[in-house]
Amino acid sequence: MRLGGRLAAAIDILADIDARKRTVADALKDWGLSHRFAGSGDRAAIGNIVYDALRKRLSNAFLMDDDSPATLAHAVLFRQWGISPEELAGEIEGDRFAPAPPEADVIAALRERRLCDAPPHVQADVPEWTAASFEQALGEGWIAEMQAMAERPPLDLRVNTLKADREKVLKALKRSGAGPAAIAHTGIRIAAGRGPARLPNVTAEPSFAKGWFEVQDEGSQVVADLVMARAGEQVLDLCAGGGGKTLAMAASMENKGQIHAFDADRRRLAPIVERLRRAGTRNVQLVEERAGLEALTGRCDHVLVDAPCTGTGTWRRRPDTKWRLTPESLALRTGEQDAVLSDAASFVRPGGMLSYITCSLLPQENTARIEHFLADNDGFEPADAFDTWARVFPDSATKPIASGTGLLLTPMTSGTDGFFYAALRRKS
Secondary structure (H helix, E strand, O other), X not given: OOHHHHHHHHHHHHHHHHHHOOXXXXXXXXXXXXXXXOOHHHHHHHHHHHXXXXXXXXXXXXXXXXXXXXXXXXXXXXXXXXXXXXXXXXXXXXXXXOOOOXXXXXXXXXXXXXXXXXXXHHHHOOOHHHHHHHHHHHHHHHHHHHHHHOOOXXXXXXXXXXXXXXXXXXXXXXXXXXXXXXXXXXXXXXXXXXXXXXXXXXXXXXXXXXXXXXXXXXXXXXXXXXXXXXXXXXXXXXXXXXXXHHHHHHHHOOOOOEEEEXXXXXXXXXXXXXXXXXXXXXOEEEEXXXXXXXXXXXXXXXXXXXXXXXXXXXXXXXXXXHHOOOHHHHHHHHHHHHHHHHHHHOOXXXXXXXXXXXXXXXOOOOHHHHXXXXXXXXXXXXXXXXXXXXXXXXXXXXXXXXXXXXXXXXXXXXXOOOEEXXXXXXXX
């Protein structure tokens, strides 16, 4: 497919997402199934246009004075891919599949408007009702922080130290442009491409099949390391999901001690079975029923709550969720967070640690939940998150953002997805 055909396909998919209120992943999958002639390079380029359009939906619409799918898709090429209207016209000349170019007044708006004149939430590309919360969490630089959240993310990997070291994996992935991550001790990063470029399919590599690495954002690796699970300890991962942090902790524990992995939605645990096998992990016990946790009451050295949340810290990877978030869904999540924190407290031994993590930057899900928990649980006290950071990452040049008794990771500050981390100690 030529660029014109790819652009037209992206416009159709954006229109489908708007009309049917569906996820971008479902819309792209359906388009691919009904257009099997499109090659992998075509599908990647089309997906890039769609995702880039959703990441900067508000700012692109402001700059072009129009928010139609066609205008948003063209804005990606003009603003994010660096293709001028004149260059695009030359590129699609004679292409019968190409869409009509934007009207002259739309092009004029792009050339005359300045983003600094837009309302703050438009500059930041976030829903208007969330702006005050992000400003509260991130301070005066919140707009720049959220603009970084609207850029393409890299591909991050975690080396499985049970089977390999970082140099071994870097050598195996040399053709992919892999390099060491900036913070995570066993992290590897492959930079995001530009324009139609696609990231390599690292899960097709023999080294992946051998269990040498897992795909995991560097921020997720970092917060798992901050738990400081050690060999021989008893650890409960109460919201284990697909097991990314469980696997990371198992490796740091050198397969010694035990991790009990549980999730209230047992279907979310299904992927962990194959991942554990591939990684060579032997110290993880899956707990499929809530009753199976009763024997752990008051016995765990560490309890990890990777809480269900709105996922605002993952918006660069899942930009469609940004525009579906509502105050009602936020309220639902905060209620779930309070419940899981209360549940987790019963499993911590005297002197043990309770770690609370979200992939969100909203203070309602982070500092407010810790404050709420401490108000109801005087048997716990906050631990110094920055002291933990200094102990785990003593050589890191990165300094996270302070957030109450916890800390925040962000794309701009730490180069990672957005995460909140806080730790609580049960008094002896």
